[in-house]
Amino acid sequence: MASTDNDTIAAVATAPGRGGIGVVRISGKQLTLFAKAILGHEPKPRLARLCRFRDSQGDALDEGIALYFPAPHSFTGEDVLELQGHGGPAVLQLILSRCFELGARPAQPGEFTRRAYLNDKLDLAQAESVADLIDAASAEAARCALRSLTGVFSQRIHELVDALINLRMLVEATLDFPEEETDFLKAADAFGKLAAIQGALEKTRLGARQGSVLREGIRVVLIGQPNVGKSSLLNQLAGQDVAIVTAVPGTTRDTVRETIQIQGVPLHIIDTAGLRQTEDEVERIGIARTWEAIRQASVALLLVDVQHGVTAAEQDIIAALPGTLPLLTIHNKIDLGHETFCRRGNDLYLSAKTGEGIDILRTELLKIAGWQPEGEGLFMARDRHLIALAQAAQHIERARAAGGRLEFFAEELRLAQNALSTITGEFSADDLLGEIFSRFCIGK
Numbered sequence: 001m002a003s004t005d006n007d008t009i010a011a012v013a014t015a016p017g018r019g020g021i022g023v024v025r026i027s028g029k030q031l032t033l034f035a036k037a038i039l040g041h042e043p044k045p046r047l048a049r050l051c052r053f054r055d056s057q058g059d060a061l062d063e064g065i066a067l068y069f070p071a072p073h074s075f076t077g078e079d080v081l082e083l084q085g086h087g088g089p090a091v092l093q094l095i096l097s098r099c100f101e102l103g104a105r106p107a108q109p110g111e112f113t114r115r116a117y118l119n120d121k122l123d124l125a126q127a128e129s130v131a132d133l134i135d136a137a138s139a140e141a142a143r144c145a146l147r148s149l150t151g152v153f154s155q156r157i158h159e160l161v162d163a164l165i166n167l168r169m170l171v172e173a174t175l176d177f178p179e180e181e182t183d184f185l186k187a188a189d190a191f192g193k194l195a196a197i198q199g200a201l202e203k204t205r206l207g208a209r210q211g212s213v214l215r216e217g218i219r220v221v222l223i224g225q226p227n228v229g230k231s232s233l234l235n236q237l238a239g240q241d242v243a244i245v246t247a248v249p250g251t252t253r254d255t256v257r258e259t260i261q262i263q264g265v266p267l268h269i270i271d272t273a274g275l276r277q278t279e280d281e282v283e284r285i286g287i288a289r290t291w292e293a294i295r296q297a298s299v300a301l302l303l304v305d306v307q308h309g310v311t312a313a314e315q316d317i318i319a320a321l322p323g324t325l326p327l328l329t330i331h332n333k334i335d336l337g338h339e340t341f342c343r344r345g346n347d348l349y350l351s352a353k354t355g356e357g358i359d360i361l362r363t364e365l366l367k368i369a370g371w372q373p374e375g376e377g378l379f380m381a382r383d384r385h386l387i388a389l390a391q392a393a394q395h396i397e398r399a400r401a402a403g404g405r406l407e408f409f410a411e412e413l414r415l416a417q418n419a420l421s422t423i424t425g426e427f428s429a430d431d432l433l434g435e436i437f438s439r440f441c442i443g444k
């Protein structure tokens with residue numbers, strides 16, 4: 001790792017395609033010579049200046065703003081040079097090639113952020129939230145990711161770790177006087193302190209679980225014949241929110257047809273319209289993927305025209321769904337007939353046209369996903385964080401159950417601390433780092 005983290009890396013940091021501005025980002029050690037070769041002069045630190053970006057002959061490749069951040073006051077903690085040129089793929093490629101000519105190599109996905117982490121500019125949870133902020137599918141998710149990025153989540157974890165360390169020191173000190181163990185712990189209120197840690201951990205877990213709903217969204221399987229009102233229902237559900245269509249990590253673009261938002265929570269709609277018998281190989285692959293997505297769904301929505309009810313075609317799909325998947329049947333278009341809005345168990349009678357009954361459906365979907373909008377302190381947690389928090393909670397519970405058996409008590413506290421430390425990366429394996437940073441986009 002040492003050698004690859006020491007060289008100079010470069011990448012286009014802005015999104016592919018055309019734009020007003022495109023940024024080439026370079027990070028490495030001693031970039032002054034490098035900068036001089038491209039700009040023709042040594043740039044002043046942190047001063048925006050209009051420059052010519054030059055090729056090896058001194059001819060202009062582009063004209064733009066150069067920004068130079070000497071180590072350690074940069075995003076990566078190394079020397080960073082940002083060349084803001086014109087945002088066209090060809091011109092940015094020219095600038096990038098010039099960087100490679102000068103000895104830089106192409107940055108791997110997430111490599112800038114990885115260096116920031118290795119140089120202690122960010123902890124691991126913060127580094128992950130960089131990707132989460134970029135991938136955020138709603139304003140709420142973005143706000144939540146930013147909170148993690150600025151260290152609010154890490155701060156909570158540090159407080160928990162510190163409290164565990166204090167308690168461990170207390171216990172270690174007691175280990176020297178075996179016959180007075182229980183008395184000592186009682187006098188120091190060790191169990192009271194443990195209970196306080198347990199409470200704080202539960203609060204953090206709640207916030208993390210909520211954040212994870214924001215991040216992952218709710219996966220909805222939509223079943224319904226043409227014309228029953230699927231599109232109308234999705235529009236009503238989304239309400240004022242602008243529907244943002246995004247690719248969700250872990251699912252393929254072609255199976256998730258649409259993403260809408262309810263109160264900022266992304267709702268990924270998996271349409272089952274394509275689930276029919278076919279001889280076509282490509283279509284078959286698509287169908288297999290759709291079923292794969294359905295297996296990961298949080299809820300199924302069957303939409304029927306209230307005047308026709310559930311037909312055999314829909315019965316077939318329902319029969320093939322995982323038995324554990326919650327199912328809501330929506331009887332739509334009540335405005336046309338004699339029905340009024342009502343709910344009978346998992347059957348909802350509503351109108352996608354007038355909006356009657358939509359609020360109830362919205363609330364129901366959020367409830368199934370475990371969303372509590374008033375849940376305090378949301379954190380953009382990943383599965384890895386949730387697992388670590390759960391492990392810590394388990395060890396703390398075991399410490400409590402260990403009672404006066406001091407060695408067990410101490411050992412469980414140590415394990416709880418280790419579990420929490422994996423979140424911020426103070427206690428992490430190399431392969432975890434590889435896994436986390438490889439999921440970034442290039443240039444970040």
Ligand code: GDP
Binds near residue numbers: 224226
């Ligand atoms: P989809 O094919 O399932 O997506 O159905 P659409 O949402 O495109 O709706 C099909 C037709 O039914 C359109 O003309 C809608 O205006 C109409 N429609 C949808 N929901 C309702 C409803 O609740 N009441 C009435 N009266 N018409 C509806």
Ligand code: ZN
Binds near residue numbers: 230231232
């Ligand atoms: Zn439609």
